[in-house]
Amino acid sequence: MLSKLFKYEIKAVGRIMLPLYGASLLSALVLGIMAYFNERTAGMDVPVATLAILFTLLHMAIVIMTCVLSVTRFYNNLLGTEGYLMFSLPAGTPALVGAKMLSAVFWSFMSVVAGLLSTVAFALSYGLPHLNEETIAALSDLFAEIMKRLRLEHIQGIGLAFLFLLTAILAAAGLLARIYAALAIGHQWSSHRILGSVLAFIGLEILENWIRIFLSRTGINTYSLFLLEELDGSTMSGMTTTLLVTLAVSAVVILLYGMITSVLLDRRLNLE
Amino acid sequence: MNEYGNRTLLQCENLTKCYGSTTALEHVNLALEGGRIVGLVGPNGSGKTTLIKLAQHLLTPSEGTILVGGMAPGRETKAIVSYLPDRDFLPQWMSLADVLRFYEDFYTDFRRDRAEEMLANLQIPNRTTIKKMSKGTREKVQLILTMSRDAMVYLLDEPIAGVDPAARDYILRTILTNYNPEALVLISTHLIADVEPVLDEVVFLKEGQVVLHQNADALREETGKSVDGYFREVFKC
Amino acid sequence: MEWNFEAGVPIYLQLMDGFRQAIARGEYPPGQKLPAVRDLAVEAGVNPNTMQRALAELEREGLVYSMRTSGRFVTEDANVLETLKKELSDACFEAMYEKLTALGMTEIEIREALDRWLLDRAGI
Numbered sequence: 001m002l003s004k005l006f007k008y009e010i011k012a013v014g015r016i017m018l019p020l021y022g023a024s025l026l027s028a029l030v031l032g033i034m035a036y037f038n039e040r041t042a043g044m045d046v047p048v049a050t051l052a053i054l055f056t057l058l059h060m061a062i063v064i065m066t067c068v069l070s071v072t073r074f075y076n077n078l079l080g081t082e083g084y085l086m087f088s089l090p091a092g093t094p095a096l097v098g099a100k101m102l103s104a105v106f107w108s109f110m111s112v113v114a115g116l117l118s119t120v121a122f123a124l125s126y127g128l129p130h131l132n133e134e135t136i137a138a139l140s141d142l143f144a145e146i147m148k149r150l151r152l153e154h155i156q157g158i159g160l161a162f163l164f165l166l167t168a169i170l171a172a173a174g175l176l177a178r179i180y181a182a183l184a185i186g187h188q189w190s191s192h193r194i195l196g197s198v199l200a201f202i203g204l205e206i207l208e209n210w211i212r213i214f215l216s217r218t219g220i221n222t223y224s225l226f227l228l229e230e231l232d233g234s235t236m237s238g239m240t241t242t243l244l245v246t247l248a249v250s251a252v253v254i255l256l257y258g259m260i261t262s263v264l265l266d267r268r269l270n271l272e
Numbered sequence: 273m274n275e276y277g278n279r280t281l282l283q284c285e286n287l288t289k290c291y292g293s294t295t296a297l298e299h300v301n302l303a304l305e306g307g308r309i310v311g312l313v314g315p316n317g318s319g320k321t322t323l324i325k326l327a328q329h330l331l332t333p334s335e336g337t338i339l340v341g342g343m344a345p346g347r348e349t350k351a352i353v354s355y356l357p358d359r360d361f362l363p364q365w366m367s368l369a370d371v372l373r374f375y376e377d378f379y380t381d382f383r384r385d386r387a388e389e390m391l392a393n394l395q396i397p398n399r400t401t402i403k404k405m406s407k408g409t410r411e412k413v414q415l416i417l418t419m420s421r422d423a424m425v426y427l428l429d430e431p432i433a434g435v436d437p438a439a440r441d442y443i444l445r446t447i448l449t450n451y452n453p454e455a456l457v458l459i460s461t462h463l464i465a466d467v468e469p470v471l472d473e474v475v476f477l478k479e480g481q482v483v484l485h486q487n488a489d490a491l492r493e494e495t496g497k498s499v500d501g502y503f504r505e506v507f508k509c
Numbered sequence: 510m511e512w513n514f515e516a517g518v519p520i521y522l523q524l525m526d527g528f529r530q531a532i533a534r535g536e537y538p539p540g541q542k543l544p545a546v547r548d549l550a551v552e553a554g555v556n557p558n559t560m561q562r563a564l565a566e567l568e569r570e571g572l573v574y575s576m577r578t579s580g581r582f583v584t585e586d587a588n589v590l591e592t593l594k595k596e597l598s599d600a601c602f603e604a605m606y607e608k609l610t611a612l613g614m615t616e617i618e619i620r621e622a623l624d625r626w627l628l629d630r631a632g633i
Contacts, residue, residue: 004377015365077363084361087330089378090351190292267332270291271325309556441554448551469514469555489519489559498516 001091005099012077013069013107020065021114024058028118031055032125055122059115066111070104074180079187083271093266097180097258105173112165163243170250177257178204184264208253281306281425281456282327286336289322289480296322298480299336304456306424309447309470311488311499312460314477315507320460321358323477324427327458328355341424351380354423358430358460360410364403368396371417379421386450387420408439415443419450426457432466440466465500474499476506510536512553520555524563527553532572532583532590533597539590543573543581 031051038044078086078096086096182204186197280303287300297319304310312320325331326338329345340349362371368391375382394412402410415431428447432440448470451457461467464474474491476484483506484491488499495502510531514523531537543549543564550560564581567573571589575581584590609619 008374008377012363012365081359081361082363084330084355084357084359085363088328088350088353088355088357090347091378092347269330269332271330307558309558444554445551448547448554448557453547453557469520469553469559472556472558488556489521489562492517493519496517501516 001089002095002098002102005089005091005095006102009073009099009103010106013073013103016065016069017062017107017110020058020062021110021118024055024062024114024118025121027051027055027058028122029125032122032127033129035126036129055118059118062111062114066107069107070100070176071179071183073103074100075183078265079183079193079271081271083269087265087269087271092262094258094262097261097265100180101173101177101254101258104176105169108169108172160239160243163240163247167243167247167250170247170254174250174253174257177254177261178208181257181260181264184261187270188264188268190270204257279306280304281341282458283339283342284323284336285338287323287326287333287338288335289319289326289331290334296480297326300480300482302475302482302485304458304473304475306454306456308472309451309457309459311464311467311471311474312458312477313462313464313474313499313503315462318477319480320462320477321429322480324355324429324458324460327425327427328353349425352424353427354379354381354418354421354425355427356414356418356429356431358433360402360414362402362410362414365401367399367401368413369398371402371413375417375420381422383420383422387416390416390420390446390450408435411435412439412442412446415446419446422452424452424455426451426455428457428459430460430462432461432463444470464503465498468499471499476503478507510553512555521559521563521566524553524555524560525566528563528567529572529593529597533594537583539583539585539587541583542579543583545580 031048034044034048034051038048074097076082078100087093089096179201182197182201185200185204186193186195189196282302282304284300284302287297287302288295289297300319300323312323314320322331326333327340327345328350338345341352343349366374372384372387375387376384391413394409394416396405396409396413402413405413411431415428418426418428426447431443431447435443444467447457447459459467459471468488471488474484474486474488475482491499491502497505510527512524512527514520528537537543544552546561546564547557549564550557553560564573568575568581571586572584572593573581574584606619609622614622
């Protein structure tokens with residue numbers, strides 16, 4: 001059931017995000033080509049600048065829409081009138097909440113990938129026409145040089161970078177899980193539910209910090225990402241451990257908020 | 273009769289629901305059997321929607337119990353209950369084709385061919401989104417989807433509120449033609465005259481309490497009035 | 510058949526009346542197979558259980574009979590049909606009689622009036 005719900009969630013968000021990705025990719029390509037020609041024939045400054053602004057705006061739109069949809073999909077689809085449909089499906093509440101969470105993580109990742117891809121697309125469309133024997137030779141020299149100098153640590157470094165990305169995404173998911181929990185708590189108000197949710201969010205923030213402070217006094221440090229010196233963050237293995245600990249903490253936080261949300265929506269649902 | 277016919281499919285014991293200080297349902301005891309079309313009637317605010325939402329686990333009881341097919345409302349009961357809410361509930365962006373796939377994916381008892389046959393009469397192109405449909409069309413589509421499931425319990429919340437007589441006949445005919453004969457059909461309404469001929473039983477709700485639960489024809493015989501006429505008398509202001 | 514239900518009379522009784530009339534009129538001729546209960550119910554816009562009850566009662570009266578596998582049929586028994594017609598016409602006369610006596614007419618006057626009315630109607 002979770003996979004079916006996830007599939008529909010992907011579809012519902014994809015119908016907005018995919019065109020944005022497409023537009024950003026297209027604008028990157030056109031921008032690259034125009035920038036290339038602008039170097040040879042002057043007088044295209046204005047269109048190039050316009051396109052550059054569009055390119056930037058599209059990237060901002062991707063970031064904003066990813067965040068906004070992560071919240072509104074939960075709010076409208078579960079707590080709005082569509083909730084009548086969703087809560088009538090033969091699915092458990094944890095699956096309904098989990099699908100939203102997984103989809104948000106998936107699309108955050110996709111947005112990062114789309115941003116990177118459109119940057120690559122710009123580089124290629126601008127750079128490829130520059131290719132000639134000379135530049136190709138220079139590039140292959142550079143590549144050979146890189147390969148020669150590449151050592152184990154570098155590969156580990158790349159792995160670490162991915163781990164860092166994963167940690168960042170999970171930390172964001174932790175924040176999202178708190179937002180969902182806050183919306184579920186705000187849903188308990190009979191009116192002014194949004195205000196209730198905002199207050200609940202602030203309350204959860206304070207509570208979460210109290211718990212973290214309390215835990216750190218007993219020797220369990222949940223802020224490890226920001227207190228690298230304790231684990232000697234200067235070494236690769238120290239850094240990895242730090243990230244893994246942070247990852248685990250985020251996972252626990254997500255799980256806790258997910259449980260709060262599921263229980264509240266299961267036992268105390270009251271659609272308007 | 274098979275396993276569901278004449279079996280109690282909806283049972284309430286001492287069922288109470290409060291919202292804060294207001295009580296929507298008060299100590300309701302009710303047993304409804306399969307193979308019946310039951311009218312849940314009462315003025316606005318008498319607790320009809322609350323009872324239906326409790327049966328579908330969209331609300332949880334403050335006190336007492338409610339069982340659907342012998343089970344507490346939840347994931348298992350939702351698989352055998354086909355519910356028509358009293359408002360638009362389909363995502364606006366979905367096309368008719370999307371919605372059909374959605375129902376097919378999530379409900380194993382959904383009969384797509386039956387839905388398509390009924391939809392063909394409405395002549396809506398498959399790519400039309402819910403948003404673009406007129407209110408009347410949307411209501412019919414929602415009813416068709418609900419009735420295209422081979423469910424054990426149908427919960428229809430105000431299916432004929434605010435529709436013209438032609439649409440009302442269409443809706444009642446759709447219900448009569450498609451419901452599973454062993455199933456329980458519960459129709460809530462405040463317009464009894466319109467649904468009276470299709471009912472086996474009526475349940476009168478007044479201020480959150482069941483004031484009457486009887487066979488419709490027996491009621492007509494006893495009171496010498498239509499159910500609607502009797503209803504007006506009971507709920508006279 | 511067109512159906513309009515009166516308030517205060519059980520629907521199955523009204524359905525039975527409707528079928529009696531239809532059979533007497535020949536709308537459902539002797540030996541004719543009746544449509545399925547569900548189809549009849551949908552056509553009349555009534556609950557299938559109510560329709561079932563009406564037909565069961567008609568069966569008890571001998572107006573229809575059912576074959577285990579092939580469905581329900583209108584009776585072919587001439588006596589039963591004869592009695593049905595007589596009952597229906599008696600009911601009409603009964604109603605007319607009551608109205609006319611309420612106007613103060615005697616039985617002889619009624620008989621004379623009926624003869625005159627039949628002649629008038631025929632245009633003689």
